[in-house]
Amino acid sequence: MGLFSLTQEVAIDLGTANTVIIHNGKIVVNAPSIVALDTRTDKLVAVGHKAQQMEGKTPEGIRTVRPLRDGVIADFNAAELMIRGLVKMAFQNKRYLFSPQLRMVVGIPSGSTEVEIRAVRDSSEHAGGRDVYMLYEPMAAAIGIGIDVLAPEGNMVVDIGGGSSEIAVISLGGLVTNNSIRVAGNDLTHDIMDYMRRQHNIRIGLPTAEQIKMHVGSALTVLDNPPEDFIVRGPNHMTALPMEVPVSYQEVAHCIEKSIAKIEAAVLTGLEQTPPELYSDIVRNGIYLTGGGALLRGLDKRLQDKIGIQFHVAEDPLLSVAKGTGIALQNIEKFPFLIR
Numbered sequence: 001m002g003l004f005s006l007t008q009e010v011a012i013d014l015g016t017a018n019t020v021i022i023h024n025g026k027i028v029v030n031a032p033s034i035v036a037l038d039t040r041t042d043k044l045v046a047v048g049h050k051a052q053q054m055e056g057k058t059p060e061g062i063r064t065v066r067p068l069r070d071g072v073i074a075d076f077n078a079a080e081l082m083i084r085g086l087v088k089m090a091f092q093n094k095r096y097l098f099s100p101q102l103r104m105v106v107g108i109p110s111g112s113t114e115v116e117i118r119a120v121r122d123s124s125e126h127a128g129g130r131d132v133y134m135l136y137e138p139m140a141a142a143i144g145i146g147i148d149v150l151a152p153e154g155n156m157v158v159d160i161g162g163g164s165s166e167i168a169v170i171s172l173g174g175l176v177t178n179n180s181i182r183v184a185g186n187d188l189t190h191d192i193m194d195y196m197r198r199q200h201n202i203r204i205g206l207p208t209a210e211q212i213k214m215h216v217g218s219a220l221t222v223l224d225n226p227p228e229d230f231i232v233r234g235p236n237h238m239t240a241l242p243m244e245v246p247v248s249y250q251e252v253a254h255c256i257e258k259s260i261a262k263i264e265a266a267v268l269t270g271l272e273q274t275p276p277e278l279y280s281d282i283v284r285n286g287i288y289l290t291g292g293g294a295l296l297r298g299l300d301k302r303l304q305d306k307i308g309i310q311f312h313v314a315e316d317p318l319l320s321v322a323k324g325t326g327i328a329l330q331n332i333e334k335f336p337f338l339i340r
Contacts, residue, residue, distance in 0.1 A: 022326035036051040154280075173337050200232075
């Protein structure tokens with residue numbers, strides 16, 4: 001129990017879909033990146049899981065907001081309230097006489113502009129951050145996977161998050177090549193929503209589309225261990241009468257094909273930009289897949305067949321960036337590539 005306010009250190013993976021906070025080397029918050037706000041006062045009503053339960057179900061006086069879009073802050077005020085609320089959750093079991101001063105390391109997309117980086121810094125500072133450092137997500141993912149990022153050796157990381165896919169080659173503590181595209185998990189979810197409306201004439205929301213992706217999502221039309229069809233219930237788009245539709249993994253593979261092809265093309269572009277010496281390292285070491293998109297069935301096999309290089313799915317792909325920011329936080333002096 002800390003009576004007086006000391007400097008506390010937190011590492012934050014500020015993701016489009018989920019935000020993870022690490023304190024003292026432990027994950028203390030892992031919650032959806034969403035807030036519920038009072039429409040009249042813009043005050044925080046709920047954050048994280050409670051706000052997610054309200055999504056699509058709110059009455060007139062409350063609105064739900066996802067402050068991040070395509071990996072960057074789209075709503076500054078909502079982002080500040082979300083960070084503040086989640087940090088408060090991280091310290092809810094501790095008592096302080098004064099609010100703790102925070103030293104933060106925050107993961108950001110490698111394709112962020114100066115304006116987007118500034119927005120993250122300002123939101124973090126307004127939420128209580130005294131010292132705010134930022135770390136590019138592919139670098140954080142590589143550290144979280146266990147790659148020696150300071151070694152004179154090339155390693156490629158493909159981090160497919162909710163709002164952006166980051167493809168980077170890392171050597172000697174820096175990003176040698178970097179290709180960030182705004183096509184990722186959220187695009188796959190929207191592809192599924194559009195497909196269900198067009199093909200089955202059924203209207204579904206984002207949470208249901210997310211469930212379809214998790215249960216029968218696939219990058220291949222032929223799988224060794226195919227999942228069972230997922231039953232979707234919702235209103236008919238024309239008549240509003242209730243419908244029940246089974247969805248197979250082959251259907252999902254077809255409807256997300258264009259988005260997967262864009263990620264595939266971005267990986268090939270990253271390899272084209274890679275210097276020959278580092279390219280040979282990547283062929284030897286393989287390519288590391290991380291982020292929530294790495295969990296899509298058959299994605300590693302599809303990329304491997306297309307590119308001809310071994311793809312390794314990270315042990316815990318959803319938490320790779322968060323773990324990397326946590327390690328960077330404990331070794332701030334060791335890692336010169338942190339952005340201040």
